[in-house]
């Protein structure tokens with residue numbers, strides 16, 4: 001999961017302080033793994049260096065936690081590209097995909113497209129496995145079938161999520 | 175993707191195309207601007223949740239159901255401009271069909287079922303059954319020739335149905351959830367043989383399925399949601 005992209009995505013809804021970003025991230029995506037402050041600030045300084053965010057005002061009192069960050073145009077483009085670049089099909093991708101879907105909804109983008117490109121990437125991997133299975137021996141078949149069933153499970157989750165996008169959009173709005 | 179596996183003929187040649195297809199049953203739209211283009215020999219999966227319009231799209235493309243608006247063309251010919259009789263003739267000679275189950279005539283033997291489309295086109299019994307047995311051999315069910323559909327397993331019955339769909343050497347096979355009533359192993363076998371024989375004979379396949387493992391036998395997929403098609407071109 002790319003934390004940098006997730007933070008950028010959150011910044012798209014408006015400038016935020018570092019601590020505020022951490023709070024929203026943990027709430028939405030952090031479930032069992034909240035971000036460390038250090039990680040937030042090191043990520044933000046990398047994004048700053050790369051021109052994807054800029055400082056937008058410092059509250060009186062000073063100190064790094066007082067800085068507010070805003071996304072730049074380059075940052076918005078970066079988020080948009082990331083959202084429609086499918087994750088590598090592998091087991092346990094859900095958290096990355098979930099994050100993308102929520103951020104797409106939050107920023108008013110086409111969340112279905114996020115799911116569509118992922119489905120395509122999965123099916124492409126599955127086609128490769130089917131081809132390999134047909135040329136291989138029984139061992140190959142069993143190995144490929146194992147992978148095929150796992151990718152299929154991802155896709156079932158993806159279809160269920162696609163069917164619930166309306167519902168999820170409402171929840172994200174709150 | 176797809177173009178390089180699309181049999182012979184120019185890469186961009188479209189065998190079967192549906193544009194802006196709309197179809198309502200009563201007040202609920204089943205298709206709401208769906209589109210699909212199939213090239214010769216191409217295997218296209220139509221995916222999507224239950225009730226999204228997959229079967230209606232297949233029926234429109236196959237000339238079984240007339241869309242309220244939009245056009246379906248086969249080899250450049252608008253299906254709506256054909257008479258009912260011409261459309262039936264086209265379905266009989268150029269299209270083959272495989273459904274989820276229940277498509278074999280229970281009173282006929284398996285070989286008679288497979289030979290049926292040829293018999294309907296006027297081929298003599300002996301010759302029709304000989305051709306039928308050849309196709310049954312390719313589907314690995316030639317030993318079931320004299321059995322009735324009620325006496326064979328679900329997977330065997332579907333392979334008989336595939337043989338019947340292919341027996342007239344059609345240009346397009348329409349398969350609507352062909353493995354929907356089968357377990358994984360039998361489903362895989364039907365898909366493997368369906369795809370292999372379709373490729374051998376150069377037939378395109380329009381495959382409706384909600385199962386990803388079945389869709390993985392296709393060259394590309396089209397997703398239907400709420401009666402609309404979504405196609406994704408992945409950057410390689």
Ligand SMILES: Nc1ncnc2c1ncn2[C@@H]1O[C@H](COP(=O)(O)OP(=O)(O)O)[C@@H](O)[C@H]1O
Pocket residue numbers: 199202203204222223224225226227228229230231
């Ligand atoms: N012959 C019919 N009469 C009335 N409603 C129909 C008929 N065929 C399909 N529908 C409706 O049209 C919609 C799409 O159906 P269908 O194409 O069968 O979907 P799918 O094959 O994706 O499950 C559904 O709401 C279904 O109830």
Ligand SMILES: [Mg+2]
Pocket residue numbers: 228229230350
């Ligand atoms: Mg259906």
